[in-house]
Amino acid sequence: MPTKIEKDAVTGTMTTGHEWDGIRELNTPLPKWWLWVFYACIAWSLGYFVLYPTLPGVGGWLGWSQRAELADRMAAERARVQPMLDRIRTTAVADIPRSGDLHGFAIAGGRAAFADNCAPCHGAGAAGAKGGFPSLVDDEWIWGGDLDAIGRTIAFGVRSAHADTRQSQMPRFGLDGMLTPAQISDTAEYVLTLSGRAAVPAAAERGRTIFADQCVACHGEAGRGNLELGAPSLADRIWLYGGDKASIERSIASARGGVMPAWSGRLDEATIRMLTLYVHSLGGGR
Numbered sequence: 021m022p023t024k025i026e027k028d029a030v031t032g033t034m035t036t037g038h039e040w041d042g043i044r045e046l047n048t049p050l051p052k053w054w055l056w057v058f059y060a061c062i063a064w065s066l067g068y069f070v071l072y073p074t075l076p077g078v079g080g081w082l083g084w085s086q087r088a089e090l091a092d093r094m095a096a097e098r099a100r101v102q103p104m105l106d107r108i109r110t111t112a113v114a115d116i117p118r119s120g121d122l123h124g125f126a127i128a129g130g131r132a133a134f135a136d137n138c139a140p141c142h143g144a145g146a147a148g149a150k151g152g153f154p155s156l157v158d159d160e161w162i163w164g165g166d167l168d169a170i171g172r173t174i175a176f177g178v179r180s181a182h183a184d185t186r187q188s189q190m191p192r193f194g195l196d197g198m199l200t201p202a203q204i205s206d207t208a209e210y211v212l213t214l215s216g217r218a219a220v221p222a223a224a225e226r227g228r229t230i231f232a233d234q235c236v237a238c239h240g241e242a243g244r245g246n247l248e249l250g251a252p253s254l255a256d257r258i259w260l261y262g263g264d265k266a267s268i269e270r271s272i273a274s275a276r277g278g279v280m281p282a283w284s285g286r287l288d289e290a291t292i293r294m295l296t297l298y299v300h301s302l303g304g305g306r
């Protein structure tokens with residue numbers, strides 16, 4: 021309700037003429053300096069908005085952007101490492117470990133590429149994961165642990181879509197009715213003994229015969245595996261799919277057929293070589 025504008029008796033400040041329920045508003049405007057700073061900020065922000073790349077897709081009038089700066093720095097970095105990458109491409113892989121600085125560069129590059137491409141399946145530390153993803157840090161190899169074999173596995177994959185893929189197929193002894201569940205159970209008992217574990221003697225004895233008939237062709241006489249065929253060793257405690265009896269029975273009954281993708285075509289030659297050297301250096305390289 022409008023009232024008279026007058027001097028307030030208590031504070032000595034003029035009132036605005038507004039009153040609510042007997043309370044009158046004093047006229048205390050913002051200090052002028054504060055207001056001018058406020059207006060200056062608005063003007064500044066408008067200028068900033070126009071000059072710098074504020075809106076997505078609009079470059080800004082100064083032509084500068086963090087995105088472009090990043091691209092420049094990446095290009096500079098690529099130019100810096102290009103001579104090293106060229107050397108990696110043109111040096112025989114087997115000679116790289118003997119060439120100090122180049123080897124260090126390759127291992128660092130391989131480690132970075134591994135984290136980007138391989139860690140989801142093989143684990144950040146390359147220790148593998150249950151369900152068929154082998155550890156690359158031990159000295160058991162399915163397909164071979166020398167530089168050549170590792171390089172081939174990485175480039176072409178295992179049961180991959182690549183024409184040169186490594187390929188091997190364990191028969192599905194259960195699913196395809198080649199062995200009865202009782203025979204599979206006996207064979208699994210025998211497989212347990214290959215890694216020195218306790219088994220029911222009579223069953224393991226029956227399993228030994230089946231193993232000799234059906235399995236040694238790929239897994240070998242003592243179950244030590246065969247690199248040519250990608251048949252893993254059954255004679256140690258390293259398992260792709262689990263080494264308890266139930267897991268072994270499942271492997272025999274249905275075969276697993278894990279897939280390792282081919283990287284040739286997806287990664288460049290230098291990167292594949294760096295990965296090969298990195299994996300080889302993890303501890304189990306031959």
Ligand code: HEC
Nearest residue numbers: 137138141152153154161162163164173178278279280295
């Ligand atoms: C989609 C999952 C997957 C990815 C991603 C993957 N791998 Fe594999 N890798 C596998 C599987 C599964 C096997 C085992 C294949 C088999 O049963 O023979 C394997 C096997 C291997 C082997 C052979 C091991 C041996 O004992 O012979 C090497 C070496 C290897 N991978 C390296 C790599 C590298 C390096 C990368 C990254 C560029 C990579 N893998 C990415 C799934 C993967």
Ligand code: HEC
Nearest residue numbers: 188189190234235238250251259260261262271275276277
């Ligand atoms: C034609 C070759 C071939 C024959 C024959 C074969 N296997 Fe295999 N076996 C493989 C290959 C290759 C793998 C790994 C890929 C897979 O599991 O499919 C494998 C994997 C396994 C595994 C899983 C190993 C692990 O680390 O988890 C077990 C257990 C196994 N075989 C047992 C047997 C038994 C027992 C027989 C005989 C009844 C047999 N295999 C016959 C090729 C063969």
